[in-house]
Amino acid sequence: MQPSELAIGNEIKRLVHLIKHQNENYFQKGISEISDYEYDQLLKRLSLLEEAYPHLKQSHSPTEALGERPIPGFSLVYHQAPMLSLAKTYLEEEIAQFVTRVNKILPGSSIDFLCEPKIDGMALSIVYEQGKLVRVVTRGDGEKGDDITRNAIKCLPFPKTIEDFSYQSFEVRGEACMPKAVFEALNNVRKEQGEALWANPRNITAGTLKTLDIDLVKGRSLAFYGYSFYSQAHPCATQQEGLALLSKLGFATAPFYKLCSNTTEIMAYIHYWGQHKDELPFGIDGIVIKVNDLTQQTAIGMTSTSPRWAIAYKYQPDMAHSILEKVTFQVGRTGVVTPIAHFQPMALAGTMVRRASLYNADALAKKDLYVGDTIFIEKGGGIIPKVVGVDVTRRVKTSMPIAFAQICPACHTVLQREEGTVAYYCPNKQQCLPQLKGALLHFAHRKAMDIDSLGPKTVEALCKAKLVTTAVDLYTLRYEEMRSLEGFQQVMIQKLLSNIKSSKSKSFDKVVFALGIQYVGETVAKKLALYFKSMARLQRVTITELLQLPDVGEKIAQSIMDYLQDPFQQAILVGLQKAGLQFAMQEELVLHSKLPLASKKFVITGIFQQFTRQELIKYIEQAGGTLLSSISDKVDYLVVGSKAGSSKLAKAKTLAIPILGENDIARLVL
Numbered sequence: 001m002q003p004s005e006l007a008i009g010n011e012i013k014r015l016v017h018l019i020k021h022q023n024e025n026y027f028q029k030g031i032s033e034i035s036d037y038e039y040d041q042l043l044k045r046l047s048l049l050e051e052a053y054p055h056l057k058q059s060h061s062p063t064e065a066l067g068e069r070p071i072p073g074f075s076l077v078y079h080q081a082p083m084l085s086l087a088k089t090y091l092e093e094e095i096a097q098f099v100t101r102v103n104k105i106l107p108g109s110s111i112d113f114l115c116e117p118k119i120d121g122m123a124l125s126i127v128y129e130q131g132k133l134v135r136v137v138t139r140g141d142g143e144k145g146d147d148i149t150r151n152a153i154k155c156l157p158f159p160k161t162i163e164d165f166s167y168q169s170f171e172v173r174g175e176a177c178m179p180k181a182v183f184e185a186l187n188n189v190r191k192e193q194g195e196a197l198w199a200n201p202r203n204i205t206a207g208t209l210k211t212l213d214i215d216l217v218k219g220r221s222l223a224f225y226g227y228s229f230y231s232q233a234h235p236c237a238t239q240q241e242g243l244a245l246l247s248k249l250g251f252a253t254a255p256f257y258k259l260c261s262n263t264t265e266i267m268a269y270i271h272y273w274g275q276h277k278d279e280l281p282f283g284i285d286g287i288v289i290k291v292n293d294l295t296q297q298t299a300i301g302m303t304s305t306s307p308r309w310a311i312a313y314k315y316q317p318d319m320a321h322s323i324l325e326k327v328t329f330q331v332g333r334t335g336v337v338t339p340i341a342h343f344q345p346m347a348l349a350g351t352m353v354r355r356a357s358l359y360n361a362d363a364l365a366k367k368d369l370y371v372g373d374t375i376f377i378e379k380g381g382g383i384i385p386k387v388v389g390v391d392v393t394r395r396v397k398t399s400m401p402i403a404f405a406q407i408c409p410a411c412h413t414v415l416q417r418e419e420g421t422v423a424y425y426c427p428n429k430q431q432c433l434p435q436l437k438g439a440l441l442h443f444a445h446r447k448a449m450d451i452d453s454l455g456p457k458t459v460e461a462l463c464k465a466k467l468v469t470t471a472v473d474l475y476t477l478r479y480e481e482m483r484s485l486e487g488f489q490q491v492m493i494q495k496l497l498s499n500i501k502s503s504k505s506k507s508f509d510k511v512v513f514a515l516g517i518q519y520v521g522e523t524v525a526k527k528l529a530l531y532f533k534s535m536a537r538l539q540r541v542t543i544t545e546l547l548q549l550p551d552v553g554e555k556i557a558q559s560i561m562d563y564l565q566d567p568f569q570q571a572i573l574v575g576l577q578k579a580g581l582q583f584a585m586q587e588e589l590v591l592h593s594k595l596p597l598a599s600k601k602f603v604i605t606g607i608f609q610q611f612t613r614q615e616l617i618k619y620i621e622q623a624g625g626t627l628l629s630s631i632s633d634k635v636d637y638l639v640v641g642s643k644a645g646s647s648k649l650a651k652a653k654t655l656a657i658p659i660l661g662e663n664d665i666a667r668l669v670l
Contacts, residue, residue, distance in 0.1 A: 008049060009056045015046040019062040040088055040314070063305075074146035074210070079125060080171060081230070083139045085305060086288065086312040095270070095289065096263045098311045102291060105300050105308075111291060114239040115269045116257035117277075118286040118312050119225055120202050121177030122209060124152070129169045131162040132646050138210070142305070148209050152176075153645070154217045154629075155208060156224045159250040160645040167234055172251060174226035177282045178205045182221050187384070189521065197357055199386055201283055223282060226251040238292045250643050255280075259292060270313050277315070286314035319378040319388065322346045324369060327358065329405040333438025334518050335425040337405060337415060339364045341375070341387050348379060356385040360422040361404040370399040410434050430568050436469055439516050443471045447522050448514035449503040453496040461485050471514070472575030474500050508534070508585045511576070517563045519556045527551065528560075530626070534584035535573065539564055550628050595624025596668060603628050605648045606641030608662045616662065623668075631655065639665060 019042055043063065050057040089095065102111060123139040136152035138145035153160065156176055162168070178201035186204075187197045198204045208220045229242040236242040243253045256273075260266045270287045277284050291297050291309040300309040322343040330338045339358040346353060356377055358364045369375070369390060376389040407414055408426035410433050415424040426432050440459050444451035451474070462468040465485055467477060477500065482493050506514075509529035513522050520528070527549055532538040541564070546557035563569050577583050602625050608616055616639070617627055628635055631651040638652040638659050652659055660668075 005053065005056065008053055012046065012049050012053070012056055012058065015042060015049070016058050016061060019043060019046065023062060040090070074148060076140075076144050077135060077137045077147045078144045079137065079140075079142075080127070082142050083123060083125060083145070083173065084142055084302060084307055085139075086310050087306045088286075088312045088314050090314050090316060092267060092270075092313075095266060095311065095313055098289070099263045099266070102300060102309065106296055109296065110261075111296060112238075112259045112261055112293065113266060114257060114290050114292040115260055115266055116227065116254050116288050116290075117273060117280065117284040118288045118314070119175040119177050119254060120200075120283040120285045121175040122202070122206050124148075124174060124176050124209075124224070126152075126158060126172045126174070128162055128171075131168050133160045146210065151209050151211065151217050153647075155220050155222045157221075157252070158224050158226075159643040160647065161643065162249055163643070164249060167231065167245075167249060169233065170229060170231035172226045172246065173228040173230070174224055174246075174251070175254075176205055176209060176222050176224050177201060178208075178220070179223050179281050180283065181281065186220065197384060199359070199384060224252060225254045225282075227254065227288075235294070237294060239290050239294070240292055260289075274315055284315075285317075286312050288312050317378045317388075318348060319376055320346050320348050321374055321376050321391070324371060324373045324375050326371060327364070327369065327402045329409045331408060331410050331426055331432060331434035333435060333442055333516060335427065335429065335432065335435050336423045337408065337425060339404065341369070343375060343377070346377070348377060348385065353377065353385045356387050358387060361417075361424055362422050364402065364404055369402045370395055371402065372396050372399040408432060429566075433463060437463055440468065440471060440474075442516045443474075443514045445514070448510055449506050450510075451496075451499045451503050453492065453499050457487075458496065461487065470572050470575070472572055472579065475504075475576075475579035504580045504582070506582060508582045511535075511581050511583065512538075515563070515569075515573075518559045520560065524549075524551055524556060529585055535577070536583070539573075550630075597623040597625035599626075600624070600636045601626045601628050601634055602637050602639055603631055603635050603648065603652075604639040604641075606644035608641040610662050616665070620665065631657065 019039075022039055022042075046061070047063050050061065050063060089098075099113070103109075125137045125139075125145070127134045127137070133149070133153075135147050136149045136156075137147055140146060152158075158172075180201065183198070183201040183204065190197055204220070205222055208217055208222060211217060226246040227243070228239070229236055229245050236245060240257075240259065243257065246253050258265075258269050260269060266289055273284070273287060289311050291300060297307070297309040300307075302308055322345075325342050325344065328340050328342060330340050332338065338360070341356050341358050343354060343356075358367065358369075367387060367390065369387075372395070374391040374394040375387050376391070377385055378388045379385055404424065405415065408428065411426065411428050411431055413426050413428040413432065416427050417424045426435065429435055437456075437459050440454070440463075441456065443449055444454035444459075446452070454474075459468070462477075462482075462485075467481060468474060477497065479493055479497065482488050482496075483490075507529070509526040512529050512535075513520070513525035517525075528538060531549055532541060541560070543557050543561055546552050546560055547554065552560075597620060602620050604613070604616060604620075604627070611619060620627060620639075631638065631648050633655055635652070635655075635657050638648060638657050640649065640659055640661060649659070
């Protein structure tokens with residue numbers, strides 16, 4: 001072998017190893033170490049080398065693989081027909097070449113191309129037989145994927161039964177994604193709870209659908225957009241006809257698709273959405289172009305990995321470079337320590353950015369960052385700035401590598417790391433100032449004790465003056481001791497004290513949420529309060545009792561037990577009770593027992609005419625009812641709308657649970 005070929009062979013081995021490493025991170029761990037663009041460039045370079053030197057191509061090359069390998073814990077299902085990936089390009093000239101190639105294969109034919117947004121999510125196959133949902137399967141390696149039906153039913157809005165008997169057995173393929181608004185709301189909750197922010201909606205979509213912990217799936221509202229309909233009994237003639245049929249059957253489809261007849265029209269569509277993609281409710285990373293006519297698709301054919309009748313044009317990521325000035329370590333409310341990259345300010349996707357989360361110790365180590373590095377920053381999902389690469393060729397030899405902190409940057413306590421987790425945390429809850437401040441701000445949150453005047457600056461001043469260290473101290477504050485604090489005017493102090501006093505009347509469920517128990521959000525706090533009715537009863541709870549509550553899994557239950565058994569937190573509970581906070585649901589229970597749906601438990605399924613789903617939930621709860629997520633012998637009523645889940649209906653009938661329509665609910669209340 002010639003030396004040049006030896007070098008090329010080594011480069012092929014390096015690329016194969018690197019791409020497989022990135023595949024493992026993305027498909028198995030939900031981690032994106034590099035951007036899609038960087039990944040695609042690696043794959044393209046490997047493909048070109050393999051074409052030029054086919055005798056050096058390795059067996060099981062990633063250029064022959066279509067997707068991820070199966071996840072342990074999920075059943076493996078073979079697709080009825082392969083789920084091929086699309087050929088991708090970032091170059092406009094390759095779109096023109098694609099159109100020319102298609103026209104050469106079908107000379108003299110009139111060819112339309114259907115263009116639609118390429119949703120940045122996870123490809124799924126949904127199969128129905130006799131009008132009933134059979135399974136939901138991931139793309140997997142294209143030939144076979146994971147059966148994720150259980151998770152999909154919990155968080156994806158698609159019909160579980162088909163009422164149109166003309167279409168009984170068929171397959172729908174489409175993209176699952178997390179809407180931008182949902183992603184931002186969940187990240188805001190994580191920020192309030194002191195947890196590391198998620199990088200992008202796509203990763204959390206995959207993580208939600210492929211997790212074995214069903215408790216994580218609940219509360220994560222995903223979307224599903226169908227893009228293909230397959231049925232031997234009722235084949236569609238065109239892609240456009242398939243999209244119309246999907247809408248008729250109750251599936252969402254990506255909006256604003258367009259039929260184009262030539263390269264000029266296709267590129268105009270691509271350019272338009274390149275400028276307006278941020279207006280869509282979901283993230284897109286490009287445009288998919290398909291030959292519209294399915295007979296023409298068959299004539300054009302496919303390769304072993306992708307159809308020849310389609311191509312995906314991918315937008316260049318919103319990326320820029322800057323100089324890394326330093327990495328600091330931020331302590332959250334729960335003690336979790338997050339590394340933060342600080343770099344020279346720059347404009348990125350319409351905003352000025354100067355810092356980005358590096359997530360955790362493992363992610364920081366993999367970046368291999370040095371002070372002064374030229375780093376590349378991208379907005380993950382068009383939302384969250386993240387460091388996606390480093391230009392090592394510009395690295396100054398005298399610069400120093402950045403290592404994760406070993407001690408808390410705030411209180412200098414040695415950091416700890418629980419086995420099986422990626423997060424380091426500071427265990428010093430009693431004296432670590434960022435944790436104390438975070439706990440106070442959470443306590444004062446409008447959904448908790450609603451102490452409106454207690455913002456970050458006020459908390460900072462009170463802590464600095466050592467007037468407040470825990471929430472208990474808020475209720476012993478006096479006007480005289482705050483007068484000397486800078487910026488504390490008479491009106492402001494009086495308003496703060498008045499708001500603190502008013503917070504004593506907040507209901508018990510608000511108090512439970514305000515405690516800031518890790519993983520206990522507003523919904524779980526409300527269920528704890530309604531179920532156990534008092535703090536005294538909650539403090540005697542067992543983990544077995546906790547696990548009986550809807551939406552409470554082992555992780556949440558253990559966190560509650562850890563909190564209640566912590567002497568530091570026990571002292572806070574004693575102080576809050578002495579301060580006069582509501583430690584029972586006594587008054588609420590008296591009122592609650594008189595409500596028309598008191599003590600009744602409901603499950604709802606389907607789409608409703610008079611209410612949105614959230615309006616119906618609120619209507620039932622305001623009338624005293626309790627919502628459960630699944631059918632069991634504890635349920636009093638199943639409320640059914642159109643396109644209701646067949647499994648819930650069947651189980652309700654088996655258990656002889658009364659089935660109501662939305663009008664029946666109104667009659668119960670009246």
